[in-house]
Amino acid sequence: xxxxxxxxxxxxxxxxxxxxxxxxxxxxxxxxxxxxxxxxxxxxxxxxxxxxxxxxxxxxxxxxxxxxxxxxxxxxxxxxxxxxxxxxxxxxxxxxxxxxxxxxxxxxxxxxxxxxxxxxxxxxxxxxxxxxxxxxxxxxxxxxxxxxxxxxxxxxxxxxxxxxxxxxxxxxxxxxxxxxxxxxxxxxxxxxxxxxxxxxxxxxxxxxxxxxxxxxxxxxxxxxxxxxxxxxxxxxxxxxxxxxxxxxxxxxxxxxxxxxxxxxxxxxxxxxxxxxxxxxxxxxxxxxxxxxxxxxxxxxxxxxxxxxxxxxxxxxxxxxxxxxxxxx
Amino acid sequence: xxxxxxxxxxxxxxxxxxxxxxxxxxxxxxxxxxxxxxxxxxxxxxxxxxxxxxxxxxxxxxxxxxxxxxxxxxxxxxxxxxxxxxxxxxxxxxxxxxxxxxxxxxxxxxxxxxxxxxxxxxxxxxxxxxxxxxxxxxxxxxxxxxxxxxxxxxxxxxxxxxxxxxxxxxxxxxxxxxxxxxxxxxxxxxxxxxxxxxxxxxxxxxxxxxxxxxxxxxxxxxxxxxxxxxxxxxxxxxxxxxxxxxxxxxxxxxxxxxxxxxxxxxxxxxxxxxxxxxxxxxxxxxxxxxxxxxxxxxxxxxxxxxxxxxxxxxxxxxxxxxxxxxxxxxxxxxxxxxxxxxxxxxxxxxxxxxxxxxxxxxxxxxxxxxxxxxxxxxxxxxxxxxxxxxxxxxxxxxxxxxxxxxxxxxxxxxxxxxxxxxxxxxxxxxxxxxxxxxxxxxxxxxxxxxxxxxxxxxxxxxxxxxxxxxxxxxxxxxxxxxxxxxxxxxxxxxxxxxxxxxxxxxxxxxxxxxxxxxxxxxxxxxxxxxxxxxxx
Numbered sequence: 001x002x003x004x005x006x007x008x009x010x011x012x013x014x015x016x017x018x019x020x021x022x023x024x025x026x027x028x029x030x031x032x033x034x035x036x037x038x039x040x041x042x043x044x045x046x047x048x049x050x051x052x053x054x055x056x057x058x059x060x061x062x063x064x065x066x067x068x069x070x071x072x073x074x075x076x077x078x079x080x081x082x083x084x085x086x087x088x089x090x091x092x093x094x095x096x097x098x099x100x101x102x103x104x105x106x107x108x109x110x111x112x113x114x115x116x117x118x119x120x121x122x123x124x125x126x127x128x129x130x131x132x133x134x135x136x137x138x139x140x141x142x143x144x145x146x147x148x149x150x151x152x153x154x155x156x157x158x159x160x161x162x163x164x165x166x167x168x169x170x171x172x173x174x175x176x177x178x179x180x181x182x183x184x185x186x187x188x189x190x191x192x193x194x195x196x197x198x199x200x201x202x203x204x205x206x207x208x209x210x211x212x213x214x215x216x217x218x219x220x221x222x223x224x225x226x227x228x229x230x231x232x233x234x235x236x237x238x239x240x241x242x243x244x245x246x247x248x249x250x251x252x253x254x255x256x257x258x259x260x261x262x263x264x265x266x267x268x269x270x271x272x273x274x275x276x277x278x279x280x281x282x283x284x285x286x287x288x289x290x291x292x293x294x295x296x297x298x299x300x301x302x303x304x305x306x307x308x309x310x311x312x313x314x315x316x317x318x319x320x321x322x323x324x325x326x327x328x
Numbered sequence: 329x330x331x332x333x334x335x336x337x338x339x340x341x342x343x344x345x346x347x348x349x350x351x352x353x354x355x356x357x358x359x360x361x362x363x364x365x366x367x368x369x370x371x372x373x374x375x376x377x378x379x380x381x382x383x384x385x386x387x388x389x390x391x392x393x394x395x396x397x398x399x400x401x402x403x404x405x406x407x408x409x410x411x412x413x414x415x416x417x418x419x420x421x422x423x424x425x426x427x428x429x430x431x432x433x434x435x436x437x438x439x440x441x442x443x444x445x446x447x448x449x450x451x452x453x454x455x456x457x458x459x460x461x462x463x464x465x466x467x468x469x470x471x472x473x474x475x476x477x478x479x480x481x482x483x484x485x486x487x488x489x490x491x492x493x494x495x496x497x498x499x500x501x502x503x504x505x506x507x508x509x510x511x512x513x514x515x516x517x518x519x520x521x522x523x524x525x526x527x528x529x530x531x532x533x534x535x536x537x538x539x540x541x542x543x544x545x546x547x548x549x550x551x552x553x554x555x556x557x558x559x560x561x562x563x564x565x566x567x568x569x570x571x572x573x574x575x576x577x578x579x580x581x582x583x584x585x586x587x588x589x590x591x592x593x594x595x596x597x598x599x600x601x602x603x604x605x606x607x608x609x610x611x612x613x614x615x616x617x618x619x620x621x622x623x624x625x626x627x628x629x630x631x632x633x634x635x636x637x638x639x640x641x642x643x644x645x646x647x648x649x650x651x652x653x654x655x656x657x658x659x660x661x662x663x664x665x666x667x668x669x670x671x672x673x674x675x676x677x678x679x680x681x682x683x684x685x686x687x688x689x690x691x692x693x694x695x696x697x698x699x700x701x702x703x704x705x706x707x708x709x710x711x712x713x714x715x716x717x718x719x720x721x722x723x724x725x726x727x728x729x730x731x732x733x734x735x736x737x738x739x740x741x742x743x744x745x746x747x748x749x750x751x752x753x754x755x756x757x758x759x760x761x762x763x764x765x766x767x768x769x770x771x772x773x774x775x776x777x778x779x780x781x782x783x784x785x786x787x788x789x790x791x792x793x794x795x796x797x798x799x800x801x802x803x804x805x806x807x808x809x810x811x812x813x814x815x816x817x818x819x820x821x822x823x824x825x826x827x828x829x830x831x832x833x834x835x836x837x838x839x840x841x842x843x844x845x846x847x848x849x850x851x852x853x854x855x856x857x858x859x860x861x862x863x864x
Binding site for chain 1: 366368373375376377382383385387402459461462464465515516517521522534536537538539540542559561563564565566567569570572574576577579710737738739741742744749768777778779780781782783804833
């Protein structure tokens with residue numbers, strides 16, 4: 001356990017620097033984008049010079065970049081994410097309203113792609129080079145090559161428009177006043193299509209990784225030893241070959257969580273899911289710097305936490321990891 | 329009035345088809361509106377501020393016009409194209425210094441307080457004039473609003489202001505909000521800006537960010553038996569393809585403002601139970617315009633501008649980019665405007681040979697590689713059609729030896745590049761014609777506008793004659809004399825080409841057959857929907 005604690009400590013200290021770099025970097029990047037929040041706003045309203053000046057002043061955009069960055073960091077130190085200019089509401093409120101949706105979507109999609117992907121990977125890797133291995137490998141590659149929005153649209157046309165089994169989009173039936181179990185069921189129904197669209201794309205990654213790891217493991221001496229001991233094939237596949245191929249998949253899970261946040265921008269738009277991805281896109285389009293920074297911060301924290309969990313899982317799964325930290 | 333469903337290419341065919349289609353038997357069902365029901369429709373954006381008195385824009389009106397009413401609304405057959413809402417009558421004095429509004433009696437705000445002339449005076453003086461995007465121009469000389477009694481509001485102007493302009497501005501600029509809610513605190517920070525309170529047929533009920541807006545029936549509405557609907561729900565669908573799918577799956581009953589892309593209309597018009605409607609947007613005409621930076625010496629030459637105008641095949645643009653749902657433009661006022669439009673202006677037929685000859689004459693000979701000079705072309709990203717026209721214009725210019733490089737930006741970057749930084753040679757823009765050239769049209773060519781004002785002359789164009797004409801028209805009180813001046817304005821603009829008007833278009837609605845009383849006024853999508861109903 002001390003091993004895990006030492007790891008945790010080191011990672012947390014590192015995380016603070018990561019966060020600081022991410023915030024300052026994103027701020028500068030967004031400032032470098034041409035046009036500010038007022039430019040984005042007047043696209044839909046127009047307005048004369050006086051009105052534009054008034055808006056810049058009210059939104060604090062007449063201050064220098066440095067002042068704004070300093071103000072932002074100062075507020076952040078007090079755990080204040082500030083006020084969104086596009087929504088004229090506190091950013092913390094906006095983000096935490098949407099975070100659960102994104103977490104459910106991301107979590108379900110990750111679980112789907114990881115579980116189904118590794119299961120199919122084991123199935124394919126049990127007999128590398130067999131017909132079912134080739135079929136699964138090619139099929140999963142094809143899925144991986146499909147753009148997310150297109151897969152989403154196809155799912156909508158087939159299951160929502162033609163068959164009408166599932167709703168087209170949204171996170172729940174709008175203005176339905178459902179509560180409790182009925183609401184949970186409603187949300188689950190709405191999640192089937194977006195989770196499938198998001199999950200199926202990343203499924204290939206886990207499948208191929210598992211399969212490749214297993215193909216390699218088959219050639220190892222310990223497999224030969226296991227065979228020599230007369231273990232059943234099933235046991236060799238699950239307890240020896242697959243288990244050894246599992247570790248890189250756990251690493252992938254951590255890396256993938258960041259990617260999944262990005263991938264959900266497209267899926268959230270196609271399925272009209274009110275999540276963080278769509279919010280981020282709106283923040284960029286509206287040049288809402290504080291809102292975007294808030295989203296990036298929360299996502300960074302999320303990714304850091306997930307990777308921390310992955311590291312901990314690693315430390316538990318593989319005795320070699322973290323041994324040096326504990327002794328240092 | 330019954331629904332009028334015009335098929336494809338309705339706008340292209342213009343008046344001839346309009347005549348023919350009114351002769352068609354009325355399409356539809358029960359003519360007596362039915363009470364009750366929830367209308368669900370697609371919304372593609374979520375405006376940050378829902379107060380139409382501050383933000384007079386279609387995105388805001390789309391939702392707020394059902395809650396907050398204006399003094400008058402646009403009408404196909406009313407006098408001067410108007411019909412009464414909160415005002416019953418309006419009259420301008422001959423000297424242009426006063427306009428008197430008689431207000432509707434017995435109107436109540438959604439919180440039960442009575443609506444009076446004090447609300448009108450407050451809205452006009454405290455909001456329209458100092459804060460509203462369009463009102464700041466139109467009401468700039470408004471000095472006071474007298475309220476001799478609760479149902480009379482007398483607008484007093486410091487300088488003579490044409491009554492025709494005030495009248496034409498009423499449908500979009502005169503949203504009245506309750507004084508008793510707005511007189512405390514800063515108007516811009518008032519909570520009612522996000523949960524509006526008005527006198528309209530529907531009350532603001534609920535907003536779930538990223539999901540929907542819900543409006544509920546106002547039982548105390550002044551209109552007899554109105555509204556018919558119990559609820560209106562705007563479902564936020566950010567992806568344009570999903571609006572069409574939602575219509576087909578019967579999850580929504582209406583998609584207005586061209587939420588269904590033009591390319592899908594042909595297919596969707598064949599889906600049983602759905603209708604495509606091109607009517608109801610006559611008062612919201614968008615103009616496809618080539619904005620020109622006259623600081624470039626080549627473009628400061630009239631011959632070059634004429635050559636560009638001759639190089640554009642407007643029919644091709646309308647058929648290929650707008651799929652027929654647009655009309656060719658002749659000048660800065662759209663053809664469908666009933667008051668000001670004149671066809672008697674210089675025109676530029678599609679003629680590549682002539683365009684080439686004009687460029688040769690101007691002294692820009694083709695170099696060995698066939699090119700005369702290079703340009704930066706910035707198509708506005710707000711509509712698919714403006715982007716597609718940018719691609720077309722590049723090819724059209726190549727045919728006359730002008731090498732245009734397309735620069736793509738998102739909305740904020742485009743606004744900054746064109747209207748603040750002037751970092752363009754040509755730009756493609758979609759200005760809106762708002763029923764009177766003085767509201768947002770003359771500004772496109774007038775000189776002396778500060779940098780950074782969007783949808784204005786930022787191309788450095790300066791024409792003393794035209795400026796004088798614009799000022800004269802803004803001071804002319806007599807309606808017919810003023811109208812004549814704006815006809816003269818159209819001629820001058822078409823002759824000197826400070827910008828090139830290519831096409832005029834508006835939006836398309838797709839609705840289920842059950843939605844009744846659609847498109848019965850020229851600003852239907854942004855009107856109050858008191859008489860909209862759901863049959864069956």
